[in-house]
Amino acid sequence: MQLNEQDLLDRVQRELTDSYDEELEMELEDREIDPFTKEVVERERSAEAKEERRLYFRELFRLQAELVKLQDWVVHTGHKVVILFEGRDAAGKGGVIKRIVQRLNPRVCRVAALPAPNNRERTQWYFQRYVSHLPAAGEIVLFDRSWYNRAGVERVMGFCSDDQYEEFFQTVPEFERMLARSGIQLIKYWFSISDEEQNARFLGRIHDPLKQWKLSPMDLESRRRWEEYTKAKEVMLERTHIPEAPWWVVQGVDKKKARLNCIHHLLEQMPYEEVAHPEIHLPEREYHDDYVRRPVPAEIIVPEIY
Template sequence: MDTHFRDLTERVHKDIVDSYDEELELELDDRELDADTLLPQHGRSAEEKEARRLYFRELFRMQAELVKLQDWVVHTGHKVVILFEGRDAAGKGGVIKRIVQRLNPRVCRVAALPAPNDRERTQWYFQRYVGHLPAAGEIVLFDRSWYNRAGIERVMGFCTNDEYEEFFQSVPEFERMLARSGIQLIKYWFSISDEEQNARFLSRIHDPLKQWKLSPMDLESRRRWEEYTKAKEIMLERTHIEEAKWWVVQGVDKKKARLNCIRHLLQQMPYAEIERPLIQLPEREYHDDYVRRPVPREIVVPEFY
């Protein structure tokens, strides 16, 4: 068997196994738990196990900081928009999932808009995004954003040359307007290599729980790698402004990318821990005339497990 093919096959298998046991991470609510004892470690070297322990330790620590940031945003009425852009399978969804995991969805929400419908195509280009912008004390994470026009729409021919150029004329003004209105805008581009995207696509193809992530558009984007590269370079050059800078996250190592992005995000705001009032659980009241009625058996979910 060709060495390159064998290495790639092993890599894809390892990636699938790693993604399965890492899903347990989302269920670990007690930061005192030892992730090393809960997550399968078969086939991992001592170096890999230590890296994994460090990953969980840092992730839990920074998620605690994100909760403090959330409290500060609510307390101060700050408004934050965070854009996540990058190639398909670059890791945007993974970091978004870890950011919002322990936050209040009423404070921090994700906007992942589908392709525009016929009506939206006739609107002002930014119109459908405006409705998702934050009010005071809110954080909005855009899983892809108005920069679709500079990327997929440009490469796939979904916009005209005039619409493309108008976008670059409008977007700096639009983002400066957001800044003047008090919205802090943070823009991340997740960068991965040609080889890494190829491996992640293969993992999705061979993982029945992730095949839904691969659309015909994703597959076509793989073929047009170089065109996406050119579009990305033009986008970064023409839309990197002082009021809304681009930040590039090196995403080949997914776990390191998550930690680096969250750490950087925490550094973008001068948050401080907000003192919470002491919470006391009230005594439960008892009344002599209270009788709890039995639940009809026909509406009870069978206890199969």
């Protein structure tokens, strides 16, 4: 459904409010952040909106608790996991990645978000720069975009030749089967949004000073080439959906539901169970008569502005 100008402006404001609101999580209770002044404002939410928000956070925290159990199981069993997040710009990949890693140990679960290849990397085997980021036993690696750049942005923007593009499709199924044979579980997600939804999210980023950095010239050009990206995505899904590493499509128009659905599905992909841990006891603090704490020099203390 095409939004009129006023509806679109209202939508942008709600998106900004939700963004700041969620970053502060439940600390703000039912208060909101004004997207322009960045101050806390008191606004009335409908009873339905309040209940939806409570349900969202309740489920998010519950799923994050399960992710902690999954993390413990991965470490305990030495499991190796790679999760790819692909989708159009502003499809919500970064949002779900953030919620997945939010409560986890960064030494166990890490994010690989590789920049464009440098001159040396362009001369390497295409998959070479990704291999160094693969997990060892007891690790989870989340790729915020991946080797599928070749099937998407590189194809649409003309950064690879037709021969390189075809070679990618010949190689990637075997590459992923090699990962599976080596004991790496590969899970691939495509975040799907509508034309209208991407347009609204881009406008939201334009008006949000904390998110303008997310809009690169490449992102803006991708907006113009929507149809070319659609064709490239359809070819990619058709040619790289294999039993060892199938694609899973997340409906991403509603960002909050997409996050919950993706995390819930991710948890179902592994037969994890709660790992027993020894009971933790805080040791008694030792005191020594000859210990005297030295005063901190005033000149190195951070001023207490707040």
